[in-house]
Amino acid sequence: MATRCEVFCEILIAILLPPLGVCFRHGCCSVEFCICxxxxxxxxxxxxxxxxxxxxxxxRDQYDIDYRRPLQP
Known part of the structure; x- marks a missing residue:
């Protein structure tokens, strides 16, 4: 869970450069970043x-487990 200060800084960055704020939260290769x-x-x-x-x-915490789980048949 992100702290209030982290979320506030991400919101300020998202207002100035929206993709950068999303990149900080979800990463550069995520679907959210590409859409943004x-x-x-x-x-x-x-x-x-x-x-x-x-x-x-x-x-993002709910999706981190799925991103890092190895593919198993």
Missing amino acids: LLLTILGYIPGIIYALYVIVFVE
């Missing part, structure tokens, strides 16, 4: 809105 980058290229305001949504409401 595309939305920011298409329009700055949709990129900010999506970045704030991803930072505040999407929990």
Whole structure:
């Protein structure tokens, strides 16, 4: 769980550069980052809105286990 200070800093960065804020929270190769980058290229305001949504409401801890689990048949 991120502290309030971390979330506040990520929100400030997301307002200035939306993909960078998402990158700090979810990583550079995540789906959230790619969507945010595309939305920011298409329009700055949709990129900010999506970045704030991803930072505040999407929990990365619940997905970390799935990302790091090895593929098993």
